[in-house]
Amino acid sequence: MQLDxxxxxxxxxxxxxxxETGEPVGSRTISKYTDLNLSSATIRNEMADLEExxxxxxxxxxxxxxxxxxxxxxxxxxxxxxxxxxxxELKETLLEKESKMDHLLQKAAKMLANSxxxxxxxxxxxxxxxxxxxxxxxxxxxxxxxAVIVVEGNVIKNSMLAVDEAxxxxxxxxxxxxxxxxxxxxxxxxxxxxxxxxxxxxxxIHSDIIANVIDAVAxxxxxxxxxxxxxxxxxxxxxxxxxxxxxRASELITTFEEKQVLSELVQxxxxxxxxxxxxxxxxxxxxxxxxxDCSIVTATYELDEGMKGTIGIIGPKRMDYEKVVRNLxxxxxxxxxxxxx
Amino acid sequence: MQLDxxxxxxxxxxxxxxxETGEPVGSRTISKYTDLNLSSATIRNEMADLEExxxxxxxxxxxxxxxxxxxxxxxxxxxxxxxxxxxxELKETLLEKESKMDHLLQKAAKMLANSxxxxxxxxxxxxxxxxxxxxxxxxxxxxxxxAVIVVEGNVIKNSMLAVDEAxxxxxxxxxxxxxxxxxxxxxxxxxxxxxxxxxxxxxxIHSDIIANVIDAVAxxxxxxxxxxxxxxxxxxxxxxxxxxxxxRASELITTFEEKQVLSELVQxxxxxxxxxxxxxxxxxxxxxxxxxDCSIVTATYELDEGMKGTIGIIGPKRMDYEKVVRNLxxxxxxxxxxxxx
DNA sequence: GTTAGCACTCTAATTGGTCGAGTGCTAACA
DNA sequence: TGTTAGCACTCGACCAATTAGAGTGCTAAC
Numbered sequence: 158m159q160l161d162x163x164x165x166x167x168x169x170x171x172x173x174x175x176x177e178t179g180e181p182v183g184s185r186t187i188s189k190y191t192d193l194n195l196s197s198a199t200i201r202n203e204m205a206d207l208e209e210x211x212x213x214x215x216x217x218x219x220x221x222x223x224x225x226x227x228x229x230x231x232x233x234x235x236x237x238x239x240x241x242x243x244x245x246e247l248k249e250t251l252l253e254k255e256s257k258m259d260h261l262l263q264k265a266a267k268m269l270a271n272s273x274x275x276x277x278x279x280x281x282x283x284x285x286x287x288x289x290x291x292x293x294x295x296x297x298x299x300x301x302x303x304a305v306i307v308v309e310g311n312v313i314k315n316s317m318l319a320v321d322e323a324x325x326x327x328x329x330x331x332x333x334x335x336x337x338x339x340x341x342x343x344x345x346x347x348x349x350x351x352x353x354x355x356x357x358x359x360x361x362i363h364s365d366i367i368a369n370v371i372d373a374v375a376x377x378x379x380x381x382x383x384x385x386x387x388x389x390x391x392x393x394x395x396x397x398x399x400x401x402x403x404x405r406a407s408e409l410i411t412t413f414e415e416k417q418v419l420s421e422l423v424q425x426x427x428x429x430x431x432x433x434x435x436x437x438x439x440x441x442x443x444x445x446x447x448x449x450d451c452s453i454v455t456a457t458y459e460l461d462e463g464m465k466g467t468i469g470i471i472g473p474k475r476m477d478y479e480k481v482v483r484n485l486x487x488x489x490x491x492x493x494x495x496x497x498x
Numbered sequence: 499m500q501l502d503x504x505x506x507x508x509x510x511x512x513x514x515x516x517x518e519t520g521e522p523v524g525s526r527t528i529s530k531y532t533d534l535n536l537s538s539a540t541i542r543n544e545m546a547d548l549e550e551x552x553x554x555x556x557x558x559x560x561x562x563x564x565x566x567x568x569x570x571x572x573x574x575x576x577x578x579x580x581x582x583x584x585x586x587e588l589k590e591t592l593l594e595k596e597s598k599m600d601h602l603l604q605k606a607a608k609m610l611a612n613s614x615x616x617x618x619x620x621x622x623x624x625x626x627x628x629x630x631x632x633x634x635x636x637x638x639x640x641x642x643x644x645a646v647i648v649v650e651g652n653v654i655k656n657s658m659l660a661v662d663e664a665x666x667x668x669x670x671x672x673x674x675x676x677x678x679x680x681x682x683x684x685x686x687x688x689x690x691x692x693x694x695x696x697x698x699x700x701x702x703i704h705s706d707i708i709a710n711v712i713d714a715v716a717x718x719x720x721x722x723x724x725x726x727x728x729x730x731x732x733x734x735x736x737x738x739x740x741x742x743x744x745x746r747a748s749e750l751i752t753t754f755e756e757k758q759v760l761s762e763l764v765q766x767x768x769x770x771x772x773x774x775x776x777x778x779x780x781x782x783x784x785x786x787x788x789x790x791d792c793s794i795v796t797a798t799y800e801l802d803e804g805m806k807g808t809i810g811i812i813g814p815k816r817m818d819y820e821k822v823v824r825n826l827x828x829x830x831x832x833x834x835x836x837x838x839x
Numbered sequence: 840g841t842t843a844g845c846a847c848t849c850t851a852a853t854t855g856g857t858c859g860a861g862t863g864c865t866a867a868c869a
Numbered sequence: 870t871g872t873t874a875g876c877a878c879t880c881g882a883c884c885a886a887t888t889a890g891a892g893t894g895c896t897a898a899c
Binding site for chain 2: 859860861862863
């Protein structure tokens with residue numbers, strides 16, 4: 158059996174209706190809803206076919222039909238129309254570069270959650286090809302030295318080092334020169350043990366400090382290991398009865414609280430190289446455990462060359478995909494533009 | 499009417515029982531539960547008195563009694579016994595100083611939530627009497643300067659400054675000396691406009707840089723304005739039917755997500771100077787909006803001289819206060835000791 | 840191919856009845 | 870005077886039966 162034009166129309170009508178109401182849709186509703194001018198009986202026949210093909214389901218014998226995951230998938234891929242209507246959502250702009258990145262991203266998540274009425278997640282951009290840009294040791298105290306390490310992309314890492322030995326300004330200057338001449342411009346792969354021991358030798362009695370600094374450098378470069386993730390709109394889960402049950406809600410909220418679980422999403426999203434911009438996961442397709450009853454829509458933004466992050470929405474499978482995609486695209490554009498003016 | 503010894507005993511028995519079961523307690527239960535050897539009829543008379551005095555409530559005519567806020571308060575103040583039994587909770591220790599403070603505190607919150615089975619909140623320590631310790635400007639790039647500002651307590655703030663003018667090493671060194679000689683050791687109140695303009699004058703053509711650095715300094719010193727708060731165990735709200743209702747849970751979770759609302763708690767806790775260590779808020783007493791149906795127990799910890807933070811537990815009014823207090827004290831001690839060995 | 844009609848199914852909501860826990864009150868007892 | 874036994878009463882929880890309504894599948898007719 159094939160999907161003809163009419164079946165498409167009917168499936169679309171069923172899904173549209175279900176997205177709005179959240180109730181199973183009956184044949185009579187569709188008979189009136191569409192302009193096909195077909196009786197409910199005919200629709201019933203078509204519905205039986207659509208069910209056989211796996212696009213819709215019947216929760217119980219005497220109920221209407223609801224879309225299956227396969228049905229949603231078809232809808233998202235083929236049937237969904239992106240209305241180019243004037244958007245009223247997200248009209249409040251991310252006013253300006255917030256002084257702190259974390260504030261900016263937290264605010265972005267909040268906006269997304271507010272305008273879509275689903276839960277939102279935003280990941281901080283991940284830096285790739287991290288190279289060392291600059292190292293500076295300064296004396297803060299008699300026995301404390303501050304190491305400042307700047308990595309490509311202007312990620313800054315500070316580290317306090319305790320020193321036992323007396324260390325005069327001259328020695329400190331020498332160490333600074335030593336470190337910068339050897340390490341600047343190098344990536345983590347390029348800093349090898351030979352280089353380190355050479356530096357230690359040149360540093361003489363201060364080789365301990367070199368070792369400590371190297372540790373701090375290593376940590377700074379692999380700083381992206383703990384990916385920062387911001388969430389907002391947890392309460393929106395409660396707006397959709399299919400997610401608001403106690404066990405279900407508890408599971409969702411735990412997943413959302415343990416933000417690191419969401420990093421799967423980010424990985425998945427960033428891995429997809431020929432990414433058209435928007436990714437949709439429906440039900441079981443989700444890479445995140447414990448969100449099998451949800452749909453997730455994500456997009457990638459790029460703050461600066463190579464600094465890519467993910468924004469996403471998590472909601473019920475019957476989410477308003479058009480609205481969500483629209484909002485994600487809008488926010489993505491705002492973030493993309495932010496540092497590129 | 500006064501509370502005599504017997505009424506105390508009965509009230510205590512009622513509350514104990516209610517804490518365990520969460521069900522209204524009837525007179526017959528108490529008659530058997532206590533070793534007073536009184537019939538249920540006598541208990542009923544006493545209960546009527548206790549109700550008249552406002553210590554217990556009757557949810558409906560033919561149900562047992564539950565403690566009122568006033569009853570809980572009496573219990574916490576007078577009737578609760580701190581058992582010095584061997585504690586099995588919190589036995590897993592905060593292994594070591596985590597490299598990052600935020601990890602440490604997040605972990606502390608998680609431990610607290612896990613061992614108590616309530617929701618936990620931990621605030622980062624607030625620094626008081628912040629004085630400037632050290633400033634360092636370094637050239638990172640042709641047109642970028644990095645300002646590193648170290649404040650008493652070794653809080654470090656980085657700020658990237660764009661510079662238009664050519665700035666040679668010598669000029670940079672002079673600026674560094676200028677800044678450090680003027681500002682080191684000063685608190686925010688001591689840095690006045692006269693001092694700033696004097697420095698600007700001495701900086702000559704580089705006065706813009708001074709202005710930028712001053713801004714960064716100001717921001718670093720009042721960094722405690724956005725108080726960092728860590729939470730864990732949101733899902734525990736679902737374990738207690740009286741909090742798990744959809745509207746109630748939604749409200750609680752929103753409050754918990756908007757962490758800043760919880761700062762009221764921290765303020766309240768730190769403000770109390772002659773704080774014996776533990777503070778208990780029951781029901782309406784809470785300083786946090788939207789948690790009127792909960793009880794909150796907080797404690798203050800002190801990582802280092804003057805670096806005070808708050809740890810707390812939020813749960814149903816019928817929480818196990820003894821266990822909560824025990825766990826808070828334990829964690830408090832662990833945090834107190836952490837940097838004091 | 841489409842439609843009207845009908846019997847059938849299943850859920851949700853309503854109703855009525857029973858059970859049991861718990862109370863308040865009274866009268867009797869020590 | 871304090872304590873207790875007894876009893877009538879209240880109220881929620883639970884269960885079963887009933888009803889109403891929505892929706893289906895199938896058949897026969899157009």
